[in-house]
Amino acid sequence: MSSKPLVPAIEGWHTMEAKPHLIGTQCQDCGTYFFPKQSDYCRNPECESTDFCEVELSRTGKVWSYTNACYKPPAPFVAQEPFVPYAIAGVQLETEQMVILGQVIEGLTVDDLKVGMPMELVLQPLHETDDDIKVTWKWQPLAQ
Amino acid sequence: MSNEIAILGAGMHPWGKWGHNFVQYGVAAAREALADAGVPWQDVKFVSGGATIRCGYPGFVAGATFAQALGWQGAEVNTSYAACASGSQALAAARNKILSGECEVALVVGADTTPKGFLAPAGGYRPEDPDWVRFYLGITNPTYFALYARRRMDLYGDTLQDFAAVKVKNSLVGSKNPRARYRKCFTAEDVAASAMVADPLRLMDICATSDGGAALIVSSLEYARKIGKGNAPRVAAISTVTPTFASGVLEMPDIATDSAAAAGVEAHAYRSTIPLKAYEEAGIGPEDISLAEVYDLSTALELDWIEDLQLAPRGEAAALLRAGDTALGGKIPINVSGGLACFGEAVPAQALSQICELTWQLRGQAGDRQVQGAKVGITANQGLFGHGSSVIVKK
Numbered sequence: 395m396s397s398k399p400l401v402p403a404i405e406g407w408h409t410m411e412a413k414p415h416l417i418g419t420q421c422q423d424c425g426t427y428f429f430p431k432q433s434d435y436c437r438n439p440e441c442e443s444t445d446f447c448e449v450e451l452s453r454t455g456k457v458w459s460y461t462n463a464c465y466k467p468p469a470p471f472v473a474q475e476p477f478v479p480y481a482i483a484g485v486q487l488e489t490e491q492m493v494i495l496g497q498v499i500e501g502l503t504v505d506d507l508k509v510g511m512p513m514e515l516v517l518q519p520l521h522e523t524d525d526d527i528k529v530t531w532k533w534q535p536l537a538q
Numbered sequence: 539m540s541n542e543i544a545i546l547g548a549g550m551h552p553w554g555k556w557g558h559n560f561v562q563y564g565v566a567a568a569r570e571a572l573a574d575a576g577v578p579w580q581d582v583k584f585v586s587g588g589a590t591i592r593c594g595y596p597g598f599v600a601g602a603t604f605a606q607a608l609g610w611q612g613a614e615v616n617t618s619y620a621a622c623a624s625g626s627q628a629l630a631a632a633r634n635k636i637l638s639g640e641c642e643v644a645l646v647v648g649a650d651t652t653p654k655g656f657l658a659p660a661g662g663y664r665p666e667d668p669d670w671v672r673f674y675l676g677i678t679n680p681t682y683f684a685l686y687a688r689r690r691m692d693l694y695g696d697t698l699q700d701f702a703a704v705k706v707k708n709s710l711v712g713s714k715n716p717r718a719r720y721r722k723c724f725t726a727e728d729v730a731a732s733a734m735v736a737d738p739l740r741l742m743d744i745c746a747t748s749d750g751g752a753a754l755i756v757s758s759l760e761y762a763r764k765i766g767k768g769n770a771p772r773v774a775a776i777s778t779v780t781p782t783f784a785s786g787v788l789e790m791p792d793i794a795t796d797s798a799a800a801a802g803v804e805a806h807a808y809r810s811t812i813p814l815k816a817y818e819e820a821g822i823g824p825e826d827i828s829l830a831e832v833y834d835l836s837t838a839l840e841l842d843w844i845e846d847l848q849l850a851p852r853g854e855a856a857a858l859l860r861a862g863d864t865a866l867g868g869k870i871p872i873n874v875s876g877g878l879a880c881f882g883e884a885v886p887a888q889a890l891s892q893i894c895e896l897t898w899q900l901r902g903q904a905g906d907r908q909v910q911g912a913k914v915g916i917t918a919n920q921g922l923f924g925h926g927s928s929v930i931v932k933k
């Protein structure tokens with residue numbers, strides 16, 4: 395990997411620390427979480443709140459389901475050449491009671507995954523530009 | 539029952555990749571349905587179209603586009619867009635018009651032409667668009683179907699062989715359907731030899747997109763009796779309910795589910811809630827169903843639908859499949875049209891094509907695909923952005 399700076403692929407969706415968190419919002423009236431962030435209206439039908447604050451979401455959860463991408467997705471995805479298949483997992487966060495989708499770290503396949511498996515959030519490169527390396531969140535099995 | 543309307547006619551343009559204008563398919567389907575009903579075009583007082591969003595302005599006003607193509611004769615028009623449920627929503631509009639007494643007989647029609655290649659989202663940097671986000675992160679349509687399929691394997695013990703068996707079953711019966719696009723009988727070996735797309739789904743587990751058109755002529759029961767068709771199959775229920783917060787299932791194109799963290803909020807699975815209203819409205823239970831046409835965007839999804847329709851307890855659809863119960867001649871035949879596996883998806887026409895099949899089955903006109911003694915059929919589909927539908931047709 396080059397010495398280019400690491401920048402988030404999508405600005406403001408996660409922290410950049412070694413043990414990163416996704417950044418969502420939480421309704422201050424009913425407690426519903428939102429990812430991506432939602433700060434204008436609450437989608438809970440029992441709630442009319444317009445009061446939200448940014449929160450760091452739990453960085454661990456359990457696999458809801460998983461798959462992989464055997465073929466190169468279309469743009470705006472930026473693929474490595476040659477294309478390397480990657481695994482994908484939806485991970486259920488306990489506190490937030492929601493499932494969040496993401497790639498699984500490089501080098502793992504569907505054979506390494508199982509529904510219910512504990513996972514944690516990490517950052518890895520998504521693609522490289524002339525100026526920087528775009529990183530995004532990925533899931534990896536939680537170190538025991 | 540006061541809520542029922544009669545299906546007098548059904549028509550379809552064969553599914554394929556014909557490359558023609560969508561209007562041509564819709565007109566062909568409408569003419570076939572009119573002839574089938576024995577109703578003169580001039581007598582149709584309401585035209586309800588399913589919109590296509592891929593064919594420019596004429597597609598956005600599909601009801602009017604079809605009415606003009608068939609020859610303006612003063613009928614009122616409507617256009618409905620509800621993704622995969624567009625046809626059902628167009629049918630619901632026609633039913634409302636008929637039950638309110640404003641019109642006696644209506645045409646419901648949907649047709650689509652699909653572009654060649656991938657439908658990629660617009661470029662640039664647009665993180666506010668969930669469709670852009672998920673493609674940027676490498677999440678495609680098959681990802682979602684594969685997530686559902688994998689859960690079946692890990693939770694219920696479904697196997698790749700089960701998924702392949704759905705394809706084999708549907709291709710066998712679909713080979714007997716002249717309106718289907720794919721009419722080859724595939725084997726489990728064919729499926730296993732096709733390329734893995736999104737593990738555990740292979741190319742032959744996933745449905746294609748197609749051109750096609752489907753149409754129904756529907757009327758009041760009184761009108762049906764008046765023209766000597768009092769025994770025509772009837773629409774007994776239409777459900778087009780939206781989801782209930784919080785949705786606990788990852789749905790295309792979203793990167794996350796709703797959060798069910800708030801007090802009093804539970805996670806729901808939308809698909810299973812769609813048929814509930816249909817059963818209640820028809821006063822009919824799953825035990826009364828003779829056959830079902832379900833939205834098999836993937837082979838594994840057919841198994842999910844069987845359980846969502848309560849035709850099998852959760853997790854037991856594969857057992858039904860293995861016993862041959864979901865095949866033609868089985869206890870509860872599923873997708874005897876051949877399903878999306880043999881048709882490919884033509885969005886605004888697909889929900890109507892499901893009802894066309896039930897109509898022919900309930901009349902006993904399905905030929906080599908006939909389900910003996912079919913009395914009640916149900917359809918089910920789900921598309922983007924909280925659109926889904928289920929329609930019950932009975933004798």
Ligand SMILES: [Zn+2]
Nearest residue numbers: 421424436441
């Ligand atoms: Zn709230």
